Amino acid sequence: MEIVPEGKNFRLVSEDELPAVADFLVQHIPESLKFHQTIQTYLNNKVWDFHFYVAKNWPEDPICLHFPGCTSTPNSHPYESVTIFCPSERAELVDLVTSEDILLDLTQPLYLNFTHEAIVNRLEKRYEAFDKITGDVYVCEKPPEDSTDELPSDVELVRLRQEHMKAVHDLYPASDIECREVFEKLVVELPAYGIFVEGQLAAWMVQSYYGAMFSMQTRPEFRRKGYGIFLARRLTKEVASRGYKPFVVIRPENDASRSLYSKLGFEKRFRTVRAVLRPR
Structure with missing residues (x-):
């Protein structure tokens, strides 16, 4: 589809x-x-074909968008999903989005990836939010020290490859908004690790196209074995060594993830929301 300038x-x-x-x-x-x-990941690695926009009065109006906002939507239309940033104290700038009738079809649903809750609250003046998922952003300012703990002899921490991505995507809880193809590209360009038990993928973690560490996933039969801390420590250190600030998005009810990342020095910074926005 033609990109609108x-x-x-x-x-x-x-x-x-x-x-x-x-x-x-x-x-x-x-x-x-x-x-x-x-x-940063776009300039360094081009893992996906994003299109970035700023307000015409940028930077006096510090609001920016990128399309698509996620890599899989029902109609695969680049302007069907969006990610928005503006400072939370300038949330009134979101009205530039809700009146943007050239880039957006304001009569159709808009798929919003994790976005600051102040922006979402302003969007809800024009849209009704469905399938809302809340996630708190936790940031690590200082990578964790190396640990002397070791995995059992039948367990390996391995750099993931493209052939592992079907199993990874099958476990990913947001596979409806992130396609398998993006995982296959991520694993080539960005850090990705898995825990293998006797040759079977038990848990995985991948750096995402937005610089975060995609939520760790562990097969049910391998949970509560302490594998997660090995994955999270390795990926946190590697993400930081590549010039990124490690961060994760944790659902408020996920006590286990919050506890794990807190041990590695992650601290909560703000709340985000992912949703399908339908015009009121």
């Missing part, structure tokens, strides 16, 4: 401009961390 309120950012946009977003970290590192 200019909307009513936003303009397409050229690749040459992206480093300057990323530099501007640094002043708004941690709230801008997800968007900032999406630009």
